[in-house]
Structure formats: C-alpha cells, structure tokens
Amino acid sequence: MTPINHPRRRFLQTMGATGVLAVAGCLEGDASEESNEAETDQNEGGDDGLPPAETPDIETIAADPTDVPDPVDWNEPRTHEWHIQTEEHVAEIEPGVTTRFMTFEGQVPGPFYRCRVGDTIRLTFDVPEEYNADLHNIDFHAVYGPGGGAVDTTIAPGEGEETIEFTTKYPGAHIYHCAPGNHDQHISLGMFGTILVEPEGGLPEVDREFYLGQHELYLDGETGEDGHHTFDFDEAATENPTYVLFNGEVGRFADGGEEGPLHAEVGETVRVFWCNGGPNLLSGPHPIGNVWSKWYRDGDVLSDPAQYVEGSAVPAGVTAIGEMEMEVPGPITLVDHALSRVVQKGLIAHIDVEGEPNPDVFNPDPEP
Ligand SMILES: [Cu+2]
Structure with missing residues (x-):
C-alpha cells in the first residue's frame, strides 16, 4: 500500500462513498474500488512502525452536537455551581486508528456552558488520578483574571480540587481551554469548549x-x-x-x-x-x-x-x-x-x- 492511498480509503470506509461524494461534488469516481480495498486493511497494526491500535476505554470521545443547554430564562444575576474534571481517554479517530485524547468531562469538545451576563460562577476543578497522567487547568476567555482562571486551577493528577469564583462581565460566545504550557498539545487532543454568556434580553429564539x-x-x-x-x-x-x-x-x-x-x-x-x-x-x-x-x-x-x-x-x-x-x-x-x-x-x-x-x-x- 502507498501512503497516499491511506486517507481516502479510510474516509470511504467510515462514511460510505455517497457521504464523501456529497461533500463538494468534485471528486473522481473511484470510490467503490477503494472501498473494497479498505475492507482488507483493518487492524493490521501500523505499517510505518506504529504500535497497534489500543483498545478504546470509552465508547466515543465525541460530544453530542445536540447537547446544548436551554436558553437563559432568568432576568437577574444568578450564582452557578459548576464542577469540571479532566479525563484522558484512548478512543478511535476512525476505525483502527487510536490516540490518547485529553478532555474536559470525557468529551470533545468539552461541555457547552451557558449563563447570563452578570452571573457568578463558582467553579470547582479537578484532575483525578484515575483518569489523568498529565497536569491540567482551565482558561476561560469569558473571565477577567490571571490566565482566565488557569493560574489558580493548575493541578497535577490526584493533587486535589481547586475552586475559583468569577462574575461574567461581558457577553458573547467564548472559548475555554487547557493552558498547561504545552497548550497546543492539550487543545489539539481535545481540551477546549464553549461558554456562552448571554446578553441581557438573551439571543433570538430559534x-x-x-x-x-x-x-x-x-x-x-x-x-x-x-x-x-x-x-x-x-x-x-x-x-x-x-x-x-x-x-x-x-x-x-x-x-x-x-x-x-x-x-x-x-x-x-x-x-x-x-x-x-x-x-x-x-x-x-x-x-x-x-x-x-x-x-x-x-x-x-x-x-x-x-x-x-x-x-x-x-x-x-x-x-x-x-x-x-x-x-x-x-x-x-x-x-x-x-x-x-x-x-x-x-x-x-x-x-x-x-x-x-x-x-x-x-x-x-x-x-x-
Ligand atoms: Cu490539559
């Protein structure tokens, strides 16, 4: 097998030929041939020296795209108690290809958090030894404060939880992510998500x-x-x-x-x-x-x-x-x-x- 054939074979196997061909309508029509080839190509271990795929320890790493909290229905500032823990998991990227993901709450992206401008968040952050080999923290772009919270939430596995409290002073959809030094590694492997701070009056109903x-x-x-x-x-x-x-x-x-x-x-x-x-x-x-x-x-x-x-x-x-x-x-x-x-x-x-x-x-x- 030549390396250049790897990607398309895999995608055809995962999504079916029609799924790929519907993308942009501009691919060449050799889908069925490659699809058949792919069936003989599972779980043989890496042919460039990679170790065999590991057994996933979680059913899927992918967050459910429909798992979005209901819109804000309160008109005065509230206090929320949020608990977030980090979890590293081996999961499949596609059949026969695994990596060790890093996550908030065992999903990529991390959970969608929703609140109203002026709300106060009491956040307890934990890096349980059971799930983690590396230290982690959390940086909210919705926070005024050192590292968006990261400075005071940096925890090594099993070190015990940290609690911070912040008030959302400005609305918007904002990212949160891990910022441990190797930011690129931890974000790439899944440690990012969205906090939506709704404005007074909320967003239009959809x-x-x-x-x-x-x-x-x-x-x-x-x-x-x-x-x-x-x-x-x-x-x-x-x-x-x-x-x-x-x-x-x-x-x-x-x-x-x-x-x-x-x-x-x-x-x-x-x-x-x-x-x-x-x-x-x-x-x-x-x-x-x-x-x-x-x-x-x-x-x-x-x-x-x-x-x-x-x-x-x-x-x-x-x-x-x-x-x-x-x-x-x-x-x-x-x-x-x-x-x-x-x-x-x-x-x-x-x-x-x-x-x-x-x-x-x-x-x-x-x-x-
Ligand atoms: Cu991290």
Whole structure:
C-alpha cells in the first residue's frame, strides 16, 4: 500500500462513498474500488512502525452536537455551581486508528456552558488520578483574571480540587481551554469548549441549536494509518495537521457516520455554535446548500449580526455563531471551506433537512 492511498480509503470506509461524494461534488469516481480495498486493511497494526491500535476505554470521545443547554430564562444575576474534571481517554479517530485524547468531562469538545451576563460562577476543578497522567487547568476567555482562571486551577493528577469564583462581565460566545504550557498539545487532543454568556434580553429564539468543535490533530504516522498515534510536537510546529476534525472523530455526524446525519425540519431556524479550538488553523465555516442568514462574527452577540454570508474567518480560540433558515428539504453539509481538510483530513458533518418540497425556492425537476 502507498501512503497516499491511506486517507481516502479510510474516509470511504467510515462514511460510505455517497457521504464523501456529497461533500463538494468534485471528486473522481473511484470510490467503490477503494472501498473494497479498505475492507482488507483493518487492524493490521501500523505499517510505518506504529504500535497497534489500543483498545478504546470509552465508547466515543465525541460530544453530542445536540447537547446544548436551554436558553437563559432568568432576568437577574444568578450564582452557578459548576464542577469540571479532566479525563484522558484512548478512543478511535476512525476505525483502527487510536490516540490518547485529553478532555474536559470525557468529551470533545468539552461541555457547552451557558449563563447570563452578570452571573457568578463558582467553579470547582479537578484532575483525578484515575483518569489523568498529565497536569491540567482551565482558561476561560469569558473571565477577567490571571490566565482566565488557569493560574489558580493548575493541578497535577490526584493533587486535589481547586475552586475559583468569577462574575461574567461581558457577553458573547467564548472559548475555554487547557493552558498547561504545552497548550497546543492539550487543545489539539481535545481540551477546549464553549461558554456562552448571554446578553441581557438573551439571543433570538430559534428552533434548534447545534454545537460543533473543530480542531486539528498533529500525530506521528500518516493520516488514516492503522495503529496507535501520539501527539507530535514537530508536526504541530509546522501547523500541517494529520487530521482536522469535528469532535475528535472522522465523519461521525456525516451521512453514513456513526451518529450522522444531524436532523432538522423545513421551516426551522437552526443555530450552529462553531467552536474552533485549533490550536492553530483559521477556519472558514460554510454550509453547503444554505447560507448563514445571521452570522455573529467572533461570537459577538452585542453587535448586529452580518446577514447572508457564505462563510467567514474564525481564528483558533474563537467560537462563532451562525444561523440558517431551512427553506427546502435535503442535505446541508457543514465544512471548513479549506476543502482539503474535508476531503483528505476528516472534517465533515451533515444536517438532513426533512419536510415538504418548496419548488418556488428550489425545483430540481422543472417542467420543460
Ligand atoms: Cu490539559
């Protein structure tokens, strides 16, 4: 086998040929041939010297994109008690390819936290010895304070929990992440997430919200190569990732993926929180087959959102917010429009929109 065949074979195996071909409609049509080849290529261990894939110790590392807390329904400041623990887990990136992820609460991205501007958070942070080999902490971009909280939450495994308290002084969608020194390693391997601080009056009501975490993995070995991969600092320095993923897994929420596609209905307004953990790459979120009818650049919820933008630039360490109108049935493909990341490195999700056709908007079969 030649290294260049690795990635596409793997993606075809994971997502099915139609899933990949639906991405941009511009791939060559050799899918079935490669798909058959892939079936003979499982769990043989690395052919470039990687150790065999490890047995995952968790069912999946990928957070559920629909697991978003309800909107704020209170009008006065509140105090919240949050407990966050870090967990390192071996999980599959795609079949036969594993790494040891680092997480908040055992998921990538970390949980979506939601509060209102002026609320006080009493946060207890823990790095249990049972789950962790490395020290961790948490840096909230929604916090005024040393390291966004990281300075006072740095804990070695089993050292005992730390508690900090902070008041949210400004609204917006903000990233949180681990900042232990090797920031790039810990964020790459999954230690990032979103805290949404709603403004007074909240955000406009929508029918459905999704939360996706984009990030890059820099690993030893090639994309799609069988075996257990570990973080490669030299590769990270080149900013040329082995994988670019939603939620730590190739195509999990794509057509043909384990939990794909996501679902919406004609007539709905759908909001997507696009959390770009990075650690390095600028993302260009685009919904193929739709448009961001409202786009809250950089997670700014005070300014008027941009309207009907096809894509925008989301730097690493920023959560942006996009909304779409579901005008017609059919698939919407969520991509970073740097499309080699989609076609070759694993970043893709689909929303399947169900409902009655709307031929005034789109008619695939007009009368002659
Ligand atoms: Cu960490």
